[in-house]
Amino acid sequence: MAxxxxxxxxxxxxxxxxxxxxxxxxxxRRGIAAIATREPGGTPTAEAIRDVILSGAVAPLGAAAEALMFSAARIDHLDKKIRPALxxxxVVVCDRFADSTRAYQGALGNLDPKFIRELERVTVGDTRPDLTIILDVPAATGLARASARRASAPVDRFEAENESFHAALRQCFLDIAAAEPERCVVIDATQPPDAVEASIWSKxxxxxxxxxxxxxTPVAPKPVRKSSKRKEARRS
Ligand SMILES: Nc1ncnc2c1ncn2[C@@H]1O[C@H](COP(=O)(O)OP(=O)(O)OP(=O)(O)O)[C@@H](O)[C@H]1O
Ligand SMILES: [Mg+2]
Structure with a gap:
């Protein structure tokens, strides 16, 4: 069963x-087998590639090289983790996937849309997401949250971009959602976390x-949120 x-x-x-x-x-809690994973990363090889990308070492090579690095990580992630679980x-729940490549490297990196489409076809094949949840916040809100969470840790390759980059990024995700309304759902993520969670669960x-x-089957009671706070504060 898929x-x-x-x-x-x-x-x-x-x-x-x-x-x-x-x-x-x-x-x-509902007895549904599920895994959480993330991109770039999710497997040892892809996590190693993640470290290289987020260190900023690939940025000087340009957006096309970055897109290829993300895609190499994605191939391993799909083969070793996502497809076997499906x-x-x-249920595979993935923190970022191919839409991030479309937005960050494709639209904001000014890459030819045909190149991004072809790269996605070769990398992802038929394993396209059934549902994509786009958490939408103004750039300033998201950056303030990310900076509060980060505390004194250094910014990574993408956090280091300015607010206008992040405002353009927000628009890229909204454009992806508008182009594929069957797959994508935009959720107002300025709401309190419990309200965001309820909107996500409804979809x-x-x-x-x-x-x-x-x-x-009966649903197990919700755990007390406080215990998961440390985990949630960790960046992925
Ligand atoms: N709805 C919300 N309202 C207020 N704060 C929130 C909300 N959702 C998340 N936060 C807080 O904002 C910070 C960033 O959240 P989180 O790390 O989940 O975002 P992210 O989308 O994964 O960010 P990144 O792209 O940087 O990885 C965390 O400290 C988190 O607790
Ligand atoms: Mg994160």
Whole structure:
């Protein structure tokens, strides 16, 4: 039985990592097998590539080289983790995926859309997300959240970009959502986290029901959120 592939997208500090974690907890409480993963990364090889990309070492090579590095990581991630989990009928919840390459390297890196489309076809093939949740916040809000979370740690390659880059990034994700309304859902992530979580669950539960994956067994009680705070504060 095929599982369900859900991706979270959007700019920095929208709450992607927070809600990937919360969604997987909710699915597990409902007895639905699920894994949380992230891009770039998700496998040892892809995490090694992540470190190189986020260090900024690839940036001087240009957007095309960065897109190729992200794609190399994605090939390993899909082959070793995402496809096997989907084949086992699991729900795969991924923090960023190919839409981030379209937005960061494609649109903002001024790459030819044909190159990005072809790269995505070769890399992703048929394993396209069933549902993409775009957490939408104004750039200033997302950057302020990301900076509060980061505390004194240094900014990474993309956090170091200015606010106009992040405002353009927000628009790229909204454009992707407008172009593929069947796959993408835009959620107002300026709401408090519990309200964002409820909006996400409303969309995810519809898709699970349509895929015959919504379990009818009793739901385990929610854990106390305080214990997961440290985990949620960690960046992915
Ligand atoms: N709805 C919200 N309201 C207020 N703060 C939030 C909300 N959602 C997340 N946060 C907080 O904002 C910070 C950033 O959240 P998170 O790390 O989940 O975002 P992200 O989208 O994964 O960011 P990045 O792209 O930088 O990885 C965290 O400290 C988190 O607790
Ligand atoms: Mg994150």
């Amino acid at each position: 599982g369900l592939f859900i991706t979270f997208e959007g700019g920095e500090g929208g709450g992607k990592s927070t809600h990937v974690g919360r969604l997987v907890q909710t699915l597990e 084949a086992q009928g699991k 995810v539960s519809q898709r699970l029901a349509a895929a015959g994956l919504l379990d009818k």
